Amino acid sequence: MDINLFIVQFFNALFFASILFLISSGLSLIYGIMKILNLAHGALYMLGAYVTFTVAILWLGMSWYSMLLAYLASILVVAGLGIFIERVLLKPLYNKPQDLQLLLTFALIFILDDIVKMIWGAQYRAFPKIPGWSIPVGDYQIPIYFILTVFIAIGVGLFLHWFFTRTTYGKMVRAISYSLETSSILGINTDRLFALSFALGAGLAGLAGGVAVPLYTASPGMGGDAIVLSFAVIVIGGMGSILGAFVGSLIVGFSRVFMAILFPVFEIALIYVIMAVILMFRPTGLFGMEMRERR
Amino acid sequence: MKILRDNELYSLVVLLMFLAVIPQFLSTYNVRLLSVGLLYGLAAVGFNILYGYTGLISFGHAMFWSAGAYGLAIGLVKLNLDPVLSILLAFTLTFIIAVVTGYLSLKHTEIYFAMLTLAFAQLIYALIIKLRDITGGDEGIYGIPRFPPDIEQYYYLVYMIVALLVLLAWWIVRTPLGLGFQAVRDNPYRAEALGMDVRRVRLISFVLSAFYLSVAGILYAPLNRAITPDIAFWTFSAIIVIMTIIGGSKNMFGAFIGGLIFIYINTQAMNLTEFWQLTLGIILALLVYLAPYGVVGIFDRVVEYVRGRR
Numbered sequence: 001m002d003i004n005l006f007i008v009q010f011f012n013a014l015f016f017a018s019i020l021f022l023i024s025s026g027l028s029l030i031y032g033i034m035k036i037l038n039l040a041h042g043a044l045y046m047l048g049a050y051v052t053f054t055v056a057i058l059w060l061g062m063s064w065y066s067m068l069l070a071y072l073a074s075i076l077v078v079a080g081l082g083i084f085i086e087r088v089l090l091k092p093l094y095n096k097p098q099d100l101q102l103l104l105t106f107a108l109i110f111i112l113d114d115i116v117k118m119i120w121g122a123q124y125r126a127f128p129k130i131p132g133w134s135i136p137v138g139d140y141q142i143p144i145y146f147i148l149t150v151f152i153a154i155g156v157g158l159f160l161h162w163f164f165t166r167t168t169y170g171k172m173v174r175a176i177s178y179s180l181e182t183s184s185i186l187g188i189n190t191d192r193l194f195a196l197s198f199a200l201g202a203g204l205a206g207l208a209g210g211v212a213v214p215l216y217t218a219s220p221g222m223g224g225d226a227i228v229l230s231f232a233v234i235v236i237g238g239m240g241s242i243l244g245a246f247v248g249s250l251i252v253g254f255s256r257v258f259m260a261i262l263f264p265v266f267e268i269a270l271i272y273v274i275m276a277v278i279l280m281f282r283p284t285g286l287f288g289m290e291m292r293e294r295r
Numbered sequence: 296m297k298i299l300r301d302n303e304l305y306s307l308v309v310l311l312m313f314l315a316v317i318p319q320f321l322s323t324y325n326v327r328l329l330s331v332g333l334l335y336g337l338a339a340v341g342f343n344i345l346y347g348y349t350g351l352i353s354f355g356h357a358m359f360w361s362a363g364a365y366g367l368a369i370g371l372v373k374l375n376l377d378p379v380l381s382i383l384l385a386f387t388l389t390f391i392i393a394v395v396t397g398y399l400s401l402k403h404t405e406i407y408f409a410m411l412t413l414a415f416a417q418l419i420y421a422l423i424i425k426l427r428d429i430t431g432g433d434e435g436i437y438g439i440p441r442f443p444p445d446i447e448q449y450y451y452l453v454y455m456i457v458a459l460l461v462l463l464a465w466w467i468v469r470t471p472l473g474l475g476f477q478a479v480r481d482n483p484y485r486a487e488a489l490g491m492d493v494r495r496v497r498l499i500s501f502v503l504s505a506f507y508l509s510v511a512g513i514l515y516a517p518l519n520r521a522i523t524p525d526i527a528f529w530t531f532s533a534i535i536v537i538m539t540i541i542g543g544s545k546n547m548f549g550a551f552i553g554g555l556i557f558i559y560i561n562t563q564a565m566n567l568t569e570f571w572q573l574t575l576g577i578i579l580a581l582l583v584y585l586a587p588y589g590v591v592g593i594f595d596r597v598v599e600y601v602r603g604r605r
Contacts, residue, residue: 037406039533089580096587099352099540104583106533110576118570228417228529235410268421276414280399283407 004138009257015146017253018153019212024230024237025160025245026204032240033177033197036090036101040108041230042223044082044202048074048209049218050116053125067131074210075203082202086195113220125218149211153249156204160242173197177240229256232275238288247286302598306548307465311458323446328562330450330518333457334511336554339539340464340547341507346536347544348468349500350480354409355416357531358396359505361423362389363512364522368436369429378442385513386506392419393505397498404483413529420527435523439516453514460507465547467503476500508535541582543589552590 027041052070060066085108093100132148134141164170173193175183184190208226209218216222233252237244252271260267278285314333318326338360345351366388370381392415400411423430430436443449467473478486479496487493516522525531534557542553564574586593 092584099536099544100583100587103537103540104580106537107576107579107583109530110572110579114570114573114576118573224528224530228413231410231413232417235414265422265425267425269418269425272414272418272421276399276411276418279407279411279414280402283403 002138004140005261007137008140008142009261011142011146013254013257014150015215016257017249018149019208019216020229020233020253021153021246021249022156022204022208022211023226024233024249025156025242026201026208027227027230028234028237028240028242028245029160029204030198030201031234033173034194035098037105038201039102039105039227040085040112040223041201041205042225042227043109043112044078044205044223045209045212045226046116046218046220046223047081047112048078048206049213049216049222050120050125050209051077051206052210052213053127053218054120057125057127062128062131064131071207071210074206076206078206078209079199079203082199083195085202086198090198091194109223113223117220120218122220125213127214127217130214145214152207152211156207157242157246164242169193169196229271232271235275235285236278238285241285241287244285244287303546303548304465306594307461307551310548310552311461314454314458318447318450326450327446327518328558330446330453331515332555332558333450333453334515334518334554335538335558336551337457337460338508338511338535339542339550339554340461341504341511342535342539343504343544343547343550344464344468344476344507345500345504346539347546347550348473348480349476349497351404351497351501352409352536353400353412353501353504353532354529354536355396355412355414355532356504356508356535357527357529358392358412358416358419359389359508360512360515360531360535361419361524361527362392362505363509364516364526365423365430365436365512366509367513368439368516368522371439372436373429382513385509389505389509390502393502393509394498397501397505401494401497401501413532416527416532417529420524420529423524423527430524433524435521436516437521439520439522441517441520449518453518456510456514460510461547461551464507468547472499537579541579541586541589543591545588545591549589549591556590 023041023045027038030036030038030041051074052067055070055073056062056066060069089104089108090101093104130143130145132144134143136142162170164174172183172188173196175186175188176190176193176197180190229252233248234245235248236251237246237248251274255270255274256267259270266273314329318329321329338356342353342356345353345356363385366385367381370376370384371378374381374384376384396412396415400408400415403411424432426432441449443452468476475486475491475496478489478491479493479500483493486496512526515526538553538557539550540553542551542556543549560578561571561575564571564578568574588595
């Protein structure tokens with residue numbers, strides 16, 4: 001392979017992995033703490049993409065400043081929706097069979113897909129161009145936006161690490177994920193922390209959508225692919241582990257991008273082969289803990 | 296006789312009699328939809344062997360529906376085989392996939408099992424998309440011949456097979472094998488201590504359940520005349536789970552009616568409004584709160600209420 005193409009694809013894979021990390025860290029976080037498999041996580045990602053598109057393109061016109069505002073808007077809107085979903089829709093289901101949570105989050109996919117269609121129409125919404133300039137590499141271009149995205153993903157990773165190891169809230173959230181019962185006996189307000197965790201996870205999905213939309217066009221149903229790849233990521237890395245989501249994203253991102261060039265037949269297939277092999281031999285993933293049923 | 300006091304069997308027979316008569320009063324379009332409903336019901340019943348009766352949640356059952364549908368379509372359209380050989384091809388394909396994925400997935404239970412089945416199903420999906428020469432890729436396979444071509448006659452063919460298999464499922468879960476499934480579901484450790492090979496029982500349940508899905512897929516391909524990779528995507532696996540839950544996984548009647556209800560709601564939502572997904576989603580969400588044990592749960596409550604009054 002031409003070395004320039006290799007470099008471009010390397011950054012391409014890094015970009016894809018960064019997006020995956022932003023989506024799947026939220027998914028993993030929600031699963032790790034609340035033991036809820038949020039099937040609507042992809043739909044939240046889609047919503048984030050539309051919000052950023054609206055703010056940055058339709059309202060403000062593209063600039064770095066408006067991109068930043070658009071990201072903030074995406075995070076706030078989707079996190080707000082997350083709080084609504086957790087407080088109003090999921091809370092009554094905590095003492096019911098777990099299948100019902102699954103059914104509810106699946107119903108949310110249908111609902112959110114159509115709400116997006118109502119507001120933005122069914123057509124695809126694409127950025128006119130990728131924000132920022134590009135670095136030429138031979139005949140190819142690497143958008144500076146790719147590199148910024150990688151920094152955003154790393155920044156978020158470090159923030160989450162700091163949050164979970166250094167802040168009181170973060171420590172309480174981790175305590176909950178070990179044992180809900182003991183934590184509430186010790187006086188932790190588990191109710192409020194559930195809302196916080198879900199909002200944080202949803203906000204990350206919103207940010208992921210915002211960051212992805214300049215490259216990956218916003219369309220209803222774009223969440224369907226994203227969510228299943230995120231499942232692969234968190235299973236490979238280990239459910240509930242941020243480091244796992246990081247490494248898992250890199251594995252999935254790179255295997256997809258490079259397989260697409262080398263052996264297109266296995267572009268997507270390889271990801272699921274890795275996922276299955278990991279599950280069979282190390283079900284807790286590369287960095288995961290033993291999973292427990294919630295009590 | 297005990298069998299005469301089985302509410303579930305009564306409900307099934309009444310429902311099946313209703314389904315035998317109703318096409319006489321429906322348009323061709325609706326008979327077609329009802330055929331799809333029967334197949335969804337059959338799929339839910341098959342899924343429920345594994346889910347409701349063996350206690351394992353698979354997130355990849357779309358792969359067996361697809362194995363049936365694609366096996367038949369490839370045989371009929373791509374290889375020009377006669378129908379019997381095509382059906383045989385579909386079954387062989389299903390059997391191989393079911394035994395291999397079942398054997399490997401059943402290393403685990405619960406969420407890990409669900410994720411493994413999801414991984415295998417997505418692997419099959421990825422292969423269907425990429426192996427264009429065999430599967431038609433994104434576009435799928437068109438021009439699948441239907442026999443008998445008349446939609447009402449085809450409905451009765453579907454009906455007979457579905458009725459037979461649904462009643463068979465009702466019977467199977469009452470045989471020693473079916474009781475074995477339930478023993479494994481309720482307490483795998485005790486079942487093991489009693490000398491059962493738990494993993495083998497689960498595998499039998501898995502393959503049996505895959506067979507049901509495959510039959511549904513085999514009947515679906517000619518009904519629709521065309522198949523696309525959508526039927527292998529994870530959302531379809533999720534729909535199989537969802538319709539079983541909305542009907543009620545407690546028994547086979549619940550699962551069967553779940554499939555029919557899902558198609559009914561879906562169709563009504565599509566006819567009513569452009570935003571059918573929103574309508575469907577809201578109805579599904581409402582069912583979560585109003586009927587947490589599925590539609591059979593409501594039936595049970597009504598029956599209890601009536602008996603309580605007497």
